[in-house]
Every structure is written in structure tokens, then in C-alpha cells.
Amino acid sequence: MPRMTVNERPLEFDMEPHTPLLWALRDAANLTGTKFGCGNGDCGACMVMVDGAALRSCLITIAEAEGRFITTIEGLSRDRSHPVQQALVAEQAIQCGFCTPGIAMAAAALLQRNAAPSEAEIEAEIPNVCRCGVYPRLVKAIQRAGRVTRRRETISAAPAPGISAADAAKAVPALRATGTVNANASEE
Numbered sequence: 001m002p003r004m005t006v007n008e009r010p011l012e013f014d015m016e017p018h019t020p021l022l023w024a025l026r027d028a029a030n031l032t033g034t035k036f037g038c039g040n041g042d043c044g045a046c047m048v049m050v051d052g053a054a055l056r057s058c059l060i061t062i063a064e065a066e067g068r069f070i071t072t073i074e075g076l077s078r079d080r081s082h083p084v085q086q087a088l089v090a091e092q093a094i095q096c097g098f099c100t101p102g103i104a105m106a107a108a109a110l111l112q113r114n115a116a117p118s119e120a121e122i123e124a125e126i127p128n129v130c131r132c133g134v135y136p137r138l139v140k141a142i143q144r145a146g147r148v149t150r151r152r153e154t155i156s157a158a159p160a161p162g163i164s165a166a167d168a169a170k171a172v173p174a175l176r177a178t179g180t181v182n183a184n185a186s187e188e
């Protein structure tokens, strides 16, 4: 039963070791902010941080994630206050929003390494597919988030989408549970 730390909580998945991390996060830990797009490593909708690096969770098994530190969009910030989240909202770089969690994780990982990325660097480092075509606004948003990270700018808090962070956490058991997550729990 692979063990790892997810959003700063220790979890042990009672699932087959070859299970993709994406399914463990979504189906067992109820962390549905991480999206399933293609399942082939092409779209980036499933991007999470593994030991600080943005990786596609559809391509990693839970055996490969054993002992590692996983951050999902739910753990990026509890109150949507991460500069990337605020800048994506401020620059209106979200349309349907399906790609947004994966893009936010890729952008957050990029800004950890390089808080002042050029447009070319953003295009190279954020390979995520957005079917709504937010790319021009995405570049502006990530560069703006970089300025916030470098303390050159502030963005007033993004409006909460009608639900408090505390209420959202109530519906996400893995954010408060520790120990084994049983993949079959919902069927019992």
C-alpha cells in the first residue's frame, strides 16, 4: 500500500501499486480538482506537483509516487490566495476552467524556479492544452503572478466562488483525514 504525503497530509492508498496517481487522487482521496483530460500525458489537465516539480499525474503510478510530496490544486492555497490563482482571475484567463487547475500547478512550479519568466519561457514550460484558447491571457497572468511573487505588485484577493474555504474542505475528506484511503470505501 503506497504511502505518500498529499497536501501535507500522510496518506496510504489501499490500491494496486500500478494505479495512476491521478485515479488515486480523484477516486480515493476525493481530490477532484485534478482533472482527467487525455490520460496519455498530452493535455496537462492532470498536472500536480511532485516534490515541487510539475508532473502529469496520469503518467505516474502510486508505486512511483511512494514517499514523495504531492501537492494538488486543493493544496496550492486553502483560500485561493496563491499569486497564480489571483492573477488567473485578475487577467480573466479562465473560461470553462477545465484546464485551469493543471495550468495553475504548472505555473506555480515554474515561478518557484523562475519568478520572471519571458513569454518564450512560459510557452516552453507550460505545455498544457486549453481548448478555450486562453493562451494570450495566460502569459499575462503568469507574468503578473511573477511580479506578485517578486513583491513588485499586489492583487486584491480573488473573489471566492460562493463557497468558503472551510466549507469546501468539508467536502474533501482527504484534506482532513490521515491514514489509509480505501479505494472501495464509497462502495461499502
Ligand code: FES
Binding pocket: 035, 036, 037, 038, 039, 040, 041, 042, 043, 044, 045, 046, 047, 056, 057, 058, 059
Ligand atoms: Fe494527464 Fe492529459 S490527463 S496529460
Ligand code: FES
Binding pocket: 093, 094, 095, 096, 097, 098, 099, 100, 129, 130, 131, 132, 133, 134
Ligand atoms: Fe476551457 Fe482552458 S479554459 S479548456
